[in-house]
Amino acid sequence: MSLLSAEGLSVTYGGVTAIRDVDFTIGRGEIVTVVGPNGSGKSTFLRALLGMIPAMAGSVTRAPGLRIGYVPQRLHIDAALPLPVRRFLSLPVRNSAADMARVLKQVGVPDVADQDMAGLSGGQFQRVLLARALLTKPDILVLDEPTQGLDQPGVAAFYRLIEEMRATLGCAVLSVSHDLHVVMSASDRVICLNGHICCEGAPRVVSNAPEYRALFGLGTGGALALYQHDHDHDHDGGAHGHAHAHDPDTRDDAPQQNARA
């Protein structure tokens, strides 16, 4: 069943079309990632889906009672204003200390509750944002470039965390990302957006699509092949809550296949 869907979604800013005629759906436990060049409408798409900006045309449908955890692209916190993590996690809704401790542990920063938000490292900050989104016990996590500013190991670790959240909480994950390599290994489905949907599907399909290669360069397909990891998810099975089916050329014992095995 679809958790969140859109049909013919179009958004304009002052008469200029940012996205047009976008059809979309995401189901329970799916990880879907939107990629596209700067200014291609990715954030606009997410914000329209969440009802934060009005659609010029089309419709958005949410499953009844859908709980959404949103991690915005940017969150500016004034360094001059002391804001301990535990206070930040109780904005705007007050949460119990136990709930806060639980989510901070889940995202791998159990000891930061009394630290100031401005003093966190980039990776810790992103994890605290994710913890805040988890406090809503979301059916779907919506992440707008959640790994901006993180180094490569930080990016990979963050996406591993997202996949763990999906496996343990069963939530769907919709994210926007520029980390093409990680996206291709960590998503069930990729949507390539450039004002409209250029192509979409399994990572392998998208990375071979001419529209994708035209946007991101022909060389990308070869590099991505190293990271491709076909998911054939059975969310109830396997040590991580899902089973993996591997193509013969991306077996676990293949030398390059170590990024997300």
Ligand SMILES: Nc1ncnc2c1ncn2[C@@H]1O[C@H](COP(=O)(O)OP(=O)(O)OP(=O)(O)O)[C@@H](O)[C@H]1O
């Ligand atoms: N509030 C706004 N007012 C006017 N134009 C806007 C507004 N927000 C976005 N736009 C324009 O809409 C287009 C899509 O912007 P959007 O931020 O959705 O792209 P994006 O793919 O998320 O970009 P990036 O990868 O750089 O974050 C751009 O041309 C942008 O200038």
